[in-house]
Amino acid sequence: GGILADDMGLGKTLQTLAWLLWLRTPSAPPQTPDAGPRPLPSLVVCPKSVTDNWRAEVERFAPGLRVKVWSGTAAEDLPALTGTADLHVLNYTQLRLVGESLARTDFQAVILDEGQYIKNPSSQTAQIARALRAEHRLVLSGTPIENRLLDLWSLMSFAMPGVLGSRAQFTQLYDAKEDPHARRRLSARVRPFLLRRTKSQVARDLPDRVEEDLYCEIEGEQKTLYRAELKRAQQMLLKVSTQKQLNQDRFHFLTSLLRLRQICCHPRLVKADSKAESAKLEALLDQLEPLMDEGHKVLVFSQFVSLLDLLKVALAEKGWPVHYLAGDTENRGAVVRDFQAQPGGSVFLISLKAGGFGLNLTAASYVVLFDPWWNPAVEAQAIDRTHRIGQTHKVIAYRLLIKDSIEEKIRALQKTKRALAEDVLGEEKFAQALTLDDLRFLFAD
Structure with missing residues (x-):
């Protein structure tokens, strides 16, 4: 798992679709032994305003993926119907609605789009997200830290549980304001699991x-x-x-x-x-x-x-x-x-x-x-x-x-x-x- 934190507008959705297509190829890492011959479906959780965008991007760039965008309370049927699509798309409100039953379902990958929705580790949304079962976990967020360092701990506790230690350990090691080296240690620790590129690095031809x-x-x-x-x-x-x-x-x-x-x-x-x-x-x-x-x-x-x-x-x-x-x-x-x-x-x-x-x-x-x-x-x-x-x-x-x-x-x-x-x-x-x-x-x- 990890965090894709590319600058906003650099195509995190498209990169994710390419990754999902690769996961479904024979050269990809094997799934759990009891998963069966057909790849498990994947799940995207995103804000309501972009669910339609995911459908459009799949149809445009990954037409081989069967995509299902769940609307309203119909999402309650998702746990029983995961086999009907390769990629299921829910919004965060629906995740809270069906999260408990969804936690008993196996997915190939779970992707949290605009992952700052789980920045509060004590929130119901964050707790449900951490309970989801998947071989791979990915957070998409151009702003993985909005207000405090704990935002990053919460995102990482979903993507790579345990990498930053417990909440108390994280605060002691990386959020000690009197320790001038704490931020440098944190940056080094998350670097293997967090990919961030800015527009100035990879989109120099983007207009001013x-x-x-x-x-x-x-x-x-x-x-x-x-x-x-x-x-x-x-x-x-x-x-x-x-x-x-x-x-x-x-x-x-x-x-x-x-x-x-x-x-x-x-x-x-x-x-x-x-x-x-x-x-x-x-x-x-x-x-x-x-x-x-x-x-x-x-x-x-x-x-x-x-x-x-x-x-x-x-x-x-x-x-x-x-x-x-x-x-x-x-x-x-x-x-x-x-x-x-x-x-x-x-x-x-x-x-x-x-x-x-x-x-x-x-x-x-x-x-x-x-x-x-x-x-x-x-x-x-x-x-x-x-x-x-x-x-x-x-x-x-x-x-x-x-x-x-x-x-x-x-x-x-x-x-x-x-x-x-x-x-x-x-x-x-x-x-x-x-x-x-x-x-x-x-x-x-």
Whole structure:
């Protein structure tokens, strides 16, 4: 087993299919003695948004594999029907649904796509994944460390159980902050089991990617709402002087952070009947106007589905073609295919959580991140929906940020808290939970 941690957009799915085809050839390592003459089936577990992509990639690159994508609760029948396909595809929700019975089934290989879904080793998903039986285990993740080193331990405990020791041993050997050699030891230990190549190493002919921060200024009712919420948060913070007090009141501070970020996006996210204008919406329309006139395709990401609904109305009023993908979107594959194939300019509104990874959207060459996320790795994944193999144009990504607001400070925290993953894998990431000092910084005038 191991982790394929190639940079996003370098074809981890295609490499996996080539490997699965090789496993089914006579020259591949033998299976368990009682497996019988026919190779065992394999299992892919992936986010719901990319199940259709796996089917499409198999049909395109490995038509000899019989693939079955399970939908909804029909997955409950999978344990009894493993012989009906060479490759079964489930989403992570379905894995939790059928995991207990599936753990009694033998597979040739189990692949976890976007393996960061099991980064919490105590989660039900991670425990079920570790219980699956397979000759080979593979994790696919362009970001095997998102927030903490324990992410990597959890992924490795699935792919190569025991290689990094127990959780306690791992913390002592590799996560001791006072030990300057701990990260170097970890890097050496995982190197035989983790393959990572970056775009700069293997895709030098990939077009450039340019990222630019665009600043907007709020005014009027939007500014009044923001200042009132900020003042409320500052007053709460004055009553907190220790980490223990912060932990007791953390929910209230996180709620206030959420409200401030929502106000930056659109006043109606916190006050449904507000007639106030959104500075960001105006900036977005200004950016899109020439792009639509020139026939470009644009991806717009937000973590707030309610905001995407507002944007959908505003863009439709402009007469621009709009595509939409959120967590509850049905027929995602058809939506993606329509966007890719439709001629002329169009805008794809995408929930950061539902569509920030796994999708191939190379028809677009412009990306707008409407609101910043704490973890820059998540933002990088979103941009890499279009900056990947198959892209022939320069990719330009814009971040819309409210000047002198919490959003600027989120960007500052992103830039100062990247050291962890750089030490081990050389990629971006974000830190653990916010400290009292972080909150003082975020809520300062």
